[in-house]
Amino acid sequence: METHFTLLLVTLLLTSIITPSLSAGTHRCHPNDYKTLMEIKQALNNPYLLASWVPKTDCCGWYCLQCDEKTNRVNELTIYRGEISGQIPSAIGDLPYLDSLEFRKLTNLTGSVPLSITKLKSLRFLRLSWTNLSGPVPEFLSQLPNLDFLELNYNQFTGQIPPSFSTFTKLGALRLDRNKLTGSIPESFGHFIGSVPDLYLSHNQLTGSIPKSFANMDFTRIDLSRNKLVGDASMLFKxxxxxxxxxxxxxxxxxxxxxVKFPEKSLISLDLNHNKIYGSIPNGISAVGLQMFNVSYNRLCGQIPTGGNMGRFDYSAYMHNKCLCGSPLKKCT
Known part of the structure; x- marks a missing residue:
């Protein structure tokens, strides 16, 4: 009897050592974050992707999120792939320490972006992409003062681009490509008051001309392709x-x-195909270290420059122009 009692005590002792106590787990996970995360899981219909979000366990150990090591508050939430349906829960706004939020490749995620997201004043990284989010691009996102990355591409957003997005002061990249956006590019995008972001607006239905104010901006990467833009684009070349x-x-x-005069020291990719661009290709382009170049389907004439990297581009880079000549096309006469 005494031996059995001793073994029982040893077993209980070992169990207490190797099994984290509830108090220890909940102590690391802030109770407010725990409550909010459980609300989010329920709002998303308890998906299998969030199976590790088990009640009364330490939320800082759950899949799809991270906690700050110093504060133990949830600072990253990444909902990626998985069978997620419904809308982005408004409870998202009740995770005040989030600096990174991502809902990506979730084709059954619908609806609009909740206004409550504006409460996340520490948010730096916001990626809502490859979903079926719809409605206008939320202008209220400009109320997030610390954003340095905003990606809303591969969605079903409609309407115009919010001019207020030019008020971001820390933004390094703005991706609104592959939606159903209409209207013109905001004039204000030529007056970003902070850093000049990489700008991706391709695969929409944007109309009008490129704002003349873009002459003020030195974009490192800019993609306006596959829209319905007209007029002059020469202000983009610096x-x-x-x-x-x-x-x-x-x-x-x-x-x-x-x-046009090209930025010889930096330009590596230039795609101008399928426009109404006329004139000739400047000889100065041979001094540019281009890795990608395409001027096909335009109205260009004259001899194709040689030298530099120009020899690496084949017929497809020049075809269907008015009267371009020289290698790799026919000889000039």
Whole structure:
């Protein structure tokens, strides 16, 4: 009897050592964050992706999130892939220490972005992409003062681009591509008051001309392709600028390419195909270290420059122009 009692005590002691106590787990996970996360799980219909979100366990050990090591508050939430349906829960706004939020590749995620997200004043990284979110692009996102990355691409957003997005002071990248956006590019995007973000607006239904105010901006990467833009785009070329990637293909842009001077030190990718660009290709392009180049389906004439990296581009980079000639096309006569 005494031996059995001793073994029982030893077993209880070992169990207490190797099994985390409820108090220890809940002590690390802030009770407010725990409550909010359980609300989020319920609002998303308790998906299998969140199976590790087990009641009365330490939320800082759950899948899809991270806690700050110093504060033990939830600071990252990444809902990626998985069978998630419904809408983004408004309870998201009750995780005040979030600096990174991602809902990505969730085709059954619908509805609009909740206004409660504006309570996340520490948010730096926001990615809501590859979903079926719809409605207008939320102008209220400009109330998030610390955003340095905003990605809303591959969705079903409609309407115009909010001009207030130019008020971000820390934004390094703005991705609104592959939606159903209409209207013109805001004039205010030529007056970003902070850093100049990489700008991706491709695969929409944007109309009008590129704002003349873009002459004030030195975009490192800018993609306006596959819209319905018209007029001049020469203000995007800055000989002393830092542009690396410039894509304005598949629009209805019309300007004289021969008058353009390229940023020789930085430009590596230039795509101008399927526009109404005329003139000739400037000889100065041979001094640019281009890795990608396409001027096909325009109205260009004259001899194709040689030298530099120009020899790496084949017929497809030049085809269907008015009267371009020289290698890799027919000889000039």
């Amino acid at each position: 000989p002393n600028g830092s542009t690396e990637i410039l894509d304005i293909s598949r629009n209805m842009l019309e300007f004289d390419l021969s008058k």
